[in-house]
């Protein structure tokens with residue numbers, strides 16, 4: 251069972267690296283951010299509630315995200331493993347994950363902590379572009395598509411996320427420090443945490459991650 255948690259601030263490259271891990275190890279990327287954005291798009295009741303928190307750069311209430319992850323982990327494609335991207339984000343979420351994995355007879359093998367200097371995060375998030383078709387991630391400067399505004403993989407238009415605005419990013423980074431950074435301490439005692447310096451070439455960072463996972 252290859253259960254992986256990707257920890258790190260917004261913009262650390264969790265989604266970028268999760269997609270590479272998912273492709274190589276044939277395990278699903280479970281991004282609570284993606285699932286919440288999908289619920290917003292579908293206009294579900296949960297999506298409507300989550301939207302106000304997301305638009306302001308806040309965190310969606312614990313019980314909502316815990317419920318989403320618990321359901322998702324029971325899907326058949328999580329039998330061999332899974333990559334949690336953006337969850338847990340608070341201590342109560344981490345405690346709930348401990349309970350849920352036990353209950354479902356699953357195991358977290360490794361917690362990868364992606365480390366990037368704070369000043370780089372703002373530039374990464376301001377320039378982030380996402381494909382609405384296949385979810386591929388780009389950056390206008392650091393990882394540009396071959397044709398401006400168009401996905402290399404599927405040709406769909408790239409968009410800028412609503413919450414990737416300077417003001418909202420600032421709030422998200424403050425919330426990360428306050429609510430999520432304490433998780434590093436939480437996992438320190440487990441012996442499962444591995445730090446990954448996550449600046450520089452995306453493929454070189456992935457090579458380091460793959461080595462840890464093998």
Ligand code: ADP
Pocket residue numbers: 258259260261262263264265266267374375377378379387388389390392393448449450451452455
């Ligand atoms: P997260 O999921 O942690 O919020 P993303 O994977 O979406 O982060 O990456 C944030 C932005 O930074 C994206 O635009 C992505 O293309 C870019 N990015 C990811 N890794 C790197 C890197 N090593 N160097 C420069 N930019 C990167």
Ligand code: AMP
Pocket residue numbers: 260282283284286303304305307308309310311312315335336337338339343413422
């Ligand atoms: P992300 O795509 O991971 O950057 O998440 C986008 C937004 O979704 C966050 O700013 C939060 O509002 C919300 N979100 C995603 N994951 C969580 C989580 N584990 N707990 C609370 N809110 C979350």
